[in-house]
Amino acid sequence: MFRLSLNNFCRQSIAATTPLSRLPVQHHSFTTSQTRHASKKPTMSSTVSSIVENVQTTLSENFGRSAQAAAPTGTHFSLDDVPDQTGKVAVITGGSEGIGYGSSHTLLSKNISKIFIISLSKEVVEGAKKSVAEELGQDKADRTHWYQCDMGDWKKVAEVSREIAKQTDRVDILINNAARGIMTYQLTDYGVDRHMAVNHMGHVILTSHLLPLMKKTASNGSKVRIVNFASNAHESSPKDTQFKSIDDLNKDLGAMPQYGRAKLTSILYSKYLNRHLTSQHPNILANAVHPGVVKTKMSQEDIHEPYPLAGYMMSVGLTPFKKDQFEGALSCMYAATVTTNSGEYICPPATVEPGSDLANNEQLGEDLMKLTRDLITEKTKKDSVDKGCPMKDY
Template sequence: MNRTESNDNGASMGSKGIRRSHQKSRGGCSFCKRRRIKCDERKPSCTNCVKRSLWCSLNTNPSPASTPENAAQATVFEPLPGNHAMEECDESAFTLDVQDLQLFHHFCSITSMTFGPTPHVQQFWSITVAQMSFSHPFLLRAILAIGGLYMNHLRQNSSEASGWYKNKATAHWQAAVRLATPRLSAIDAESCDPLFIFAMLSCLQTFALGPQPGNFLLFTDDSEMEWPIFFRGLRTVAEVSVLFGMTEPARPLAFMYGIANLDLETLPRDGPVTSWGTALRNLRQIMMNEVSGEEERAVYQDALHRLRAGFAAVFGDSDTVGGANSQVVFAWLYHASEDFVGRLQARQNLALVFFAYFAVLIKQIDGVWMIKGWPDHLIAGIYYTLVPATRLWIRWPMERIGWFPPPYITLCDATDGLDMSASSTEPPFLGETILTHLQNTIAENFGGSTAASLGSHQFSLDDCPDLTSKIAVVTGGSEGIGYGVTHTLLKHNIAKLYILSVSKEVVEGAQDAIAKDLGTEKANRTKWFQCDMSDWKRVKEVAEAIKNDADRLDILVNNAGRGIMSFELTDYGVDRHMALNHMGHVVLTSHLLPLIKETAEKGNVVRIVNQASNAHQAAPSDVKFESLEELNKDLGPNGQYGRSKLANILYARYFARKVTQNGHPNVLMNATHPGFVSTKMSKEDIFEPYPLGGYAMAVGMEPFKKSQWEGAVSAAFAATAIKESGQYICPPAIPEAGNKLAQDEKLADQLMELTRKIITEKTRSQSVDKGCPMDDLVLH
């Protein structure tokens, strides 16, 4: 009911002291009364009705319903003459042929049966709507189009028939839109019901066409959206229908208000103790953390409250589907505020996350033919539209829908790149190991603790400087993260690049890929040396070959490594993780150091990168690096890997003290963390130590991993742009301290002293003629 403060002449009372209590005006129009909004009672039409192009009950002139021949004279209803003429022409010219009769029969007897589970709803579509269409050609065309699309769906395995029905449906739909458009601007009592049905069919038609690239219902990549106009138009047409009194035949369409009957205030604010209740509580926490303004928060709180009502209606107090139907599912979107929809259309991250939860509701009705494929399509569009830092927020919707981004497959489908990790030495892989490690790595992948630093530490692969005339060495440079680094350096004109890896087949695949992407000339700049970094003798031989072949060395990326795998000894009798990930790179760096210093002394900055990981936090807290016996103790897959990553960081900081700060300021060494990356280690090697539990990391965590290109960013920064030495760089270019062990100078000294001792003893015992890296090893 409208409340006004008026005198007998209708003039407003401006003085607060003369306010008349309880005096009401019943002169507001029907539309404003129904909406419970203030009506200014202007005549012939109030402002609210004029804005919405509605017939106002305050208009003393006959309504369009009573005198249709005068409808065009009412300004608020006047259609475009051109469109009106076209409508009359199309209606008079349209006749049904045999194929149209087939589509009509199919709609009435088969298609309509898919619109609802109850006979009442099915009869409404098959009988009432069919009869109504005889008086409204735009509606007839629309149901022929929907019938054609369903026949197309049923015959999709027959390419010829399928194409014919789809083309026929398209022609009918285009005609339906042309006929309905002018009527939408002049809704009257006669047309409100068929137009409401047409708006409903418009929404169904979008779904029936199937997912289209770049179109995700309420947001698109770059094109205009028609579906929101029709879907949101349902509410406008429904409001007008109330004006004229919704006729009995259209009563089943009131299902769109079904969810409004839920008493939202009786629903638990945090939802029941179910997975969906927990998920919505998490969503609420994200909202509270991300939104500070009261007005903005109110928009999302309203959307969340209605979303909770939708889940309650569909799932109840369990995680199994109870009352899932299209009426309940789409009611959330139907009642969503214009402010929220506007944010969604603008592709704001939080609104997209809410939409992902709505996609879970759509998933519950994907047994309906026109819904098939849409849940996966929507969640994929949301995932790739979200900035990487917010993708973790839709983890639960992705799990419920069963969609995960396809794993990034390199041209070689393998990797020497580093970043599979966990944070415990205990065998139970599905316990705290993965969860604790995620807390450490999510910061770099998704913003986390480093989010505040992102503004001042941005870097991308495109930011690498021109590398003309420079020479680089990349271990493990033909696969995974290493390939990402190799490709990036070549793209920025590195003059020559040496790749050290094990497999000839893999490196040839990498060179072919480079030739395809960057040209044969760039691919020919690479030179491969077969080298297992745990074979120190071979490492020395390769280092000597590089020194003989190159007159300078500007970049050294120590990237190759062994991931989370079981304990194993090398032929030298040393833990393979330490022998390969750390000691092999110490041997390589030490033998290349004379060439590196020579390059630096000519005024060039030489950058050395040790590929580390946040998994260094999985190293035992009591690590001492005091003896070989300590190194050869089985710590479990996570502990072995974590300790070797700790060594990578300690070596960089040791080198900075002993070399950079000791007379060679142009020789820089830094350690990097790539992030949580999709590599062969995380997709295949993880099954070696964890035959069953590996699925959690290989499959379950795939949505949260970076591609090899994203994983290469921090290493590329440290290899081409950093100006400091002894840093631990996390993505994209953020210096971090690492854990307490990673900052311990005494521990670094003990590590390098033990490294020297082990390499000396293990290689000299084989005799000098078999190769002793320590002869030329320079650590001080």
Template sequence: MTRTESNDNGAFMGSKGIRRSHQKSRGGCSFCKRRRIKCDERKPSCTNCVKRSLWCSLNTTPSPASTPEHAAQATTVFEPLPGNQATEEFDESAFTLVVQDLQLFHHFCSITSTTFGPTPHVQQFWSITVAQMSFSHPFLLRAILAIGGLHMNHLRQTSSEASGWYKTKATAHWQAAVRLATPRLAAIDAESCDPLFIFAMLSCLQTFALGPQPGNFLLFTDDSGMEWPIFFRGLRTVAEASVLFGMTEPARPLAFMYGIAKLNLETLPRDEPVTSWGTALRNLRQIMMNEVSGEEERAVYQDALYRLRAGFAAVFGDSDTVRGANSQVVFAWLYHVSEDFVGRLQARQNLALVFFAYFAVLIKQIDGVWMIKGWPDHLIAGIYHTLVPATRLWIRWPMERIGWFPPPYITLCDATDGLDMNASSTEPPFLGKPTLTHLQNTIAENFGGSTAASLGSHQFSLDDCPDLTSKIAVVTGGSEGTGYGVTHTLLKHNIAKLYILSVSKEVVEGAQDAIAKDLGTEKANRTKWFQCDMSDWKRVKEVAEAIKNDADRLDILVNNAGRGIMSFELTDYGVDRHMALNHMGHVVLTSHLLPLIKETAEKGNVVRIVNQASNAHQAAPSDVKFESLEELNKDLGPNGQYGRSKLANILYARYFARKVTQNGHPNVLMNATHPGFVSTKMSKEDIFEPYPLGGYAMAVGMEPFKKSQWEGAVSAVFAATAIKESGQYICPPAIPEAGNKLAQDEKLADQLMELTRKIITEKTRSQSVDKGCPMDDLVLH
């Protein structure tokens, strides 16, 4: 036998007893060279690469996607060679296409099929039964090649050799599969029902295998194109047809292994278990009861909630540990939920989107499957940005379970101008511009509970408060809520004296008793209470004068007292109560304490003033001017009134920094703070005044999502004891933020303070005859 004969025939046939010669070569493929194994150098792909479904470096044929004619050839599958073409001219490019398609088919049968289930029985069904069925149904064959191609693309995403070719090939096969299957779906018969059911299932998997696509969130999109729900919901139609015609023997395992699970609603206990998911679903039910009034509408959501609860019970059982997460169970809710609910979800109704967010938590439990990776985060992000901002808190629990939080520059700032995206997180957090890492921590800590505890880095905690021996503080509203958290912390760290300004004697006595119990009677006795309604400017001035006469210094002033989200109301001065109390009352207090504050600072001490603001400042109208009393007394609604007063708190701090700190008094600092979403009287009781029904969502439904009074006090305590800058807006735990554009407008701040001075002096002067309290001595800086 000659060497030529050996090379041409020996590799396939071989002759017993004859040793084939081998000529050493350095031309093997890159894979064989790396593995240091023998390469037979077959083209277009060596045997080793074909066995392993790898792209062989010996394949020099241009990518099928590189030219239009090649792209067209790429969709040709296993076409038989006509006549004696095999013995005539050999078309290497045509043969390459056939081998590449065989590669996809082989990969699906040998590798992809093993990802569809954990048992050999399941894998054998997909690798053998479905593969054999595809030979009689070209649309199913094309679908198999498409899924195999997408899986190969997934495995080679980090390889430059793949270059997206597998995805291009898979797309061509899938488009052909859809064209072939669509007319058959409209006329299902006994012969086609089984392969069509498998095809419908593969069509759902194909959407996931493509990976998250911008604007596509499975059951709702940014445009009108939604193929996935058509195929997924069509599974029921095809499944019913399979039952009608009777499943064939080969396909019966599919009904057992891959038929969507029937949720066992009858065995569900009446109440949710005492687990985090049980608590979350109870809160979801409360939101539903508050938001939905019509019986028909409520029935739609009640059914969806009941089935969702069954899904969580199947996946988690009576604990928070996953016990039965598989695609059959996870997708059961979406399979069985009513068309009425799906219609509401496709219409992007807020409550339906919230339900869908909870479903995304179930999907998260199977994101170890290659085609599911990235989808839970993609879905929750799409839901978050589609929801009306006021309802985004409703998906706090799904966000936490999935581990996704919105980008901070979308949530807390109108723009990212000035952010140092490359700054190291190890740099001092309060010098220069805030980093993206700092802002991400701020976003997460707007909520309480395990969300805040899960953050990777913190800039400040209440335990970081320095020793305050010999210092004196004033805290308005310091007997309850966040104000009590500040008061308690300052006393714990040895403040010498603390003045509390509040309305209720009963509440302050309760606070003093609690302090005595926690910190001792001696610490409780360091507090002194002044009864004071901050909207009564005459009384505010009297209290300020009393403090100046009683104290020889003032190191900390926390302007915390405030009117929450409540209806429009005028004070006795004829001024909007939100502005009169939240802003102007504290301007009066600060103004009359300013001489003592400056005196303390001139002795080498740093005096810190804190204005308790809020991210709700973004609810202020965009056209606010602060030009007249008539403008202030315009009813903006509960959120608008509150938001405008919180905007004023921030603008006052920035005005003060320019006029006082930077104008000869560098040791007198004023900053505004945001406490986060805190469980206080405002959010539990006062909210019912403007919203008798909807208040339940805030007071009850949102209660598990709120921060405690201790968590809410962190940013204020930092600003009162540690910050070294002035004019900042500090968010939890201790991070400077820009606020919205209005909060950065110096001209608007000047207009606010000029209007503040004008209103206070004019309104108090008109009452000076009988009340004796002119404010001509009001000092703003």
């Protein structure tokens, strides 16, 4: 079976933040095994056609520039297709740089009324706000409200969440983008793996605190969209991944698998929200997205922390093919402003993919969220849970 994948390439060169495994794609209504049984004797033309389509999908999902034009029919989407956002309010983590900035900038260009941006670096925030003023006008810059916060500091996340809730009467879009990249194993002050604490659990706290506002917005007839940033790197999560205990979380898996496991949780969390939240509140949609190989601080600088030499393949070797921050925001903008579906894993430009077997393991998702609730309750009960963080099945 033909398979187009950069997973092995990533493991060998320790290069890409996003392994590009693409067969089968979900343009078809059946799985690889079903395809095999349905067409035991494929014709040469159908085989060639399938290969061509999957090459096109791989290129368009992961690389920038002209590769975007290679997207198969029915999956095309551009930032020009983002609808007017007048009257809407968004919350974006990591929204002052990289893909997050591309998302913030796009929403502001589409007249969003207000954006709350949570960012780690004050200097980056100031630079981003200046750029918005220069490129879109001071009026658009004034629509942004910036909060400095490390998503691994759960007490601070809870404080910022409550402050945001005081400043708005609605939330239409929540983009959980901030993340620890491909870096070495480290524990937070809570004694939890930093990848999991930042990429997943901090965002669960934020989402939970904002949930009452999102429910209110949805009850008035508006679509509310939650976007969790995943990656094709989720396929690098160990096949025996479990979320039964903190010991499972705190295993040093190595930089790439550690990152991949954290990205896996974004898909599991989105599907969990679809089962428990969207089922009760149909106007609230939750989806995970893969941005592609994007030129960001994560792929240009952070990669050298675990891989001082091999990381140059990612930071330098792939640079000519990488997306810029706006191209990297395509799947996010589709999920945040257009889709009417929930519980999906969306790749650029607007392609729904199945994800790995682990990403579709419902019990694994339930275990993840039970452990997440238990840990957050244990570590932040008085700082977060007792102050409005509804750590329950929504």
